[in-house]
Amino acid sequence: MDNEQAVFFSRLLTELTLSFHIIYATIGVGIPLLIFIAQWMGIKKQDEHYILLARRWTRGFIITVAVGVVTGTAIGLQLNLLWPTFMELAGNVIALPLFMETFAFFFEAIFLGIYLYTWDRFEDQRKHMLLLIPVAIGASFSAVFITMVNAFMNAPQGFEFSNGDLINVQPIIAMFNPAMPTKVAHVLATAYMTSAFILAAIGAYRLLKGSNHDYHKKALLLTMKVGLVFSIAAAIIGDFSGKYLAEYQPEKLAALEWHFETEEAASLTLFGILENGEEVKYALKIPYALSILAHGDPNAEVIGLDQFPEDEIPPLYIHYLFITMVLIGMFAALLSSFYVLGNWLRRKFIFKRFFLWLIVVSGPLSMLAIEAGWWLAEVGRQPWVLRGLLKTKDAATTSGQVDLMLYLFILLYLVLGFASAFVLIRMFKHNPVEQELLDRQKERR
């Protein structure tokens, strides 16, 4: 295998592992928060339904955690195996948040172990609930720390190169790079949002399948409210991400917007397809909107692709990824606001079949938006691994067996993906809510 092929297969394998891990990681970041809210409502309202909600979510969560943990371990080691040159450099400058991430993992793992096995050990249920706080903090902070690393790849700083040597390394400056605030906030908000819509989708599906139990209605209202809050937060922070890009990575913004010429009062391109390189067809142009997205000023100048050398422009297909992400965001925000409004005004439409079906699709769609968003961010950084410093093609391993490893991991992820789905479905089918509520009542007497 020559070097070009090694790079190609390393890319594929990295993309595959990350795209797979991010599914479980996103759920892992978001669900503890929702379990916490449910348990808290249950204790506050003395409502058995919410407590059971927390219990059942936890049982599903532990399965996704397991896959998150093993795929996370895979990606952590794999980055070293596939991108040794990059990791050597990264280890010198951005190892600090990676290292701190392991403490977040410890924290989460320890308290999750305790939480799982102490449901009936405390007289005071609130004590048990408190155990979730470190789980949620640990999960969210692992996302914060790893996203800091990714932000550094987009806006590297905190060191100097001198004759090929790294000098003047300042780990804190590297951690708090300009890409960090918007990135961390957007990743967290979208993880909470996605988890909420996935749980909402399950509740809606149960209602569609004929259950009319209050339990599912309560679950739906709770998750839709959380979904509403975080989908709006995601859109607002997404807007700030655009402003960050305009300032620090204008080539990424220009590519995702198909903004070829530098101009003032730039319009935003929605939809459309690209023909013969630079011809945008069937697009919807919103005047001034790109200038507003980029600088908050309808007349501001937005840098176009004409300012960059040919070989430093990211692939233009990221526009489609961007549109996918934004549309799903808008859809989810609208859907959840209709639901919350409808519930408030006691309208019946929120339990109509077509509306419930929309909620069911919002779960998988949110996950799709996560994938689209990450692919946008990562492909939009190409050809660089470390923007402006190290190109992806110079960072890959020189090893000859990457293709075999790719097939091996494809197999692994197929097995894990199917098995986890199978186990989750079986777990909840064998033990329906109605039955479990009855069992618990009997136990109490």
Place this chain on the structure above:
Amino acid sequence: MAYELIGISVLWVFLFGYIIVASIDFGAGFFNAYSVLTNKHHIISNIIQRYLSPVWEVTNVFLVFFFVGIVGFFPSTAYYYGTVLLVPASLSLVLLAIRGSYYAFSTYGQLKSKMWIYLYGFSGLLIPASLSIVLTISEGGFIKESANSISLNYAELFTSPLTWSIVVLSLASVLYISAVFLTWYANKAKDDEATALLRKYALIWSVPTMVTASGIIVELRSHNFEHFQNMLNLWWLFLISGMLFLATVRLLWQKGNYGVAFILLIGQFLVAFFGYGISHYPYLLYPFLTIEQGFTSEGMAVALIIAFLAGLCLLLPSLFLLLRLFLFNKNYVEGKYKG
């Protein structure tokens, strides 16, 4: 102490931690599968489940801590080990992934068929075998260096007696450590039948552990003479380790205090592990990379050490809580909570 020594000591301690907790875990999975095979499942499966359930995820983090930490403190290891380990480390990863997730699926997801128990139990033995290859490689002699690349010489690696002795040692010690721990745990749970069975396993596996460990020292003489010399200079450490080993076996034999036996065993491995580590100094990868060459910048080293100390302040109380609620909680160990 110089920063690089602090760094390597911290990592070595955590690697030791991983070896102990993971050995218990791997061994337990194996004994569990073996007991199904020999129809003794009813005797030990409860003990094993009760111990493993709350801690399996923590075990994995020890490993993650080690490899993230080593890239932080010694970034050049990412280049050297990352390049040559692609295949062996990927295989370990696949095994770890299968095993970890199927443990969770069968325990939490009620996937109770025997196939999962076998898969889980036997893959657990392949993991230490494949991970131990890293130690073999670090002795040098298996890496080819060409103009702009380095690669692993598989033929040499798989025909070397050193490789296979290290593999056998890793297997024997996994089963030995695990059996001694579980004997103690079963005894605490007042489960006499399980205690007797596990004590028998512990005694059986003590012999190959010692034999291969001594064999490796002899093989190093021809493979890496410098390392062998350094080990001889530390003969007193290995002597202490040997004495601790004899004391453990004696306690097991006489059905003495199993708690003390386990602590002595930890001592035995700790002393030998540090003896090995110190004699390996200063090489991270013989003869390519030493601790000084591979070390990160001073700014990063200080930041990592501060983060480590702050992290410990979080970690130690939490670990203590975990142990108190499960390992040292009489009611839990005796199975009085349904949880």
